[in-house]
Amino acid sequence: MNPTVELNLALILFLPWFSILAVLFWLYPRQPRTPVRRAFDGISLVLATLLSGWGMHxxxxxxxxxxxxxxxxxxxxSVAYGLFLMAMLAAIALRVWWLSRPAR
Structure with a gap:
């Protein structure tokens, strides 16, 4: 097997599942959809992917x-999937806390 493929096989195989989870994270909840929220969601997804890639290697x-x-x-x-889920759950918890705060 190609060494690059072998090293990244976990990410290649889990990419469809990570994509489904990422789309669900991005879409729900639908409101409020502010630029800050979009930035937070994007940064969260990038960090989860990078953490997963690091864990996989x-x-x-x-x-x-x-x-x-x-x-x-x-x-x-196992490590890649666990780290991706951990990062996404932390982002969801932070987003729920952030969205539940009273508006100032």
Whole structure:
């Protein structure tokens, strides 16, 4: 397998699922849709993707080589998915808190 594809396989395979989660995060709740909210959502998605990519590379490079070749992909996928979800849940919690504050 091409080394670049092997290193990024977890992200390639999870890209459709990450895209679905990203679109749902972007669309809901529908209001208020201010420029600040769009910027927050965009930054949150970029950070979640970057964190996931970093975790994927870390998992791939730090997997036990004696456990078998597939273990690198399993660990990379697990770490990438966990970090993406963690970042998105933190962004959702922050956005809910931010939107529930009384207007000033």
């Amino acid at each position: 870390w998992g791939f490079l730090h997997a036990d080589p004696h456990a078998g070749a597939i273990w690198k992909q399993v660990l990379a996928t």
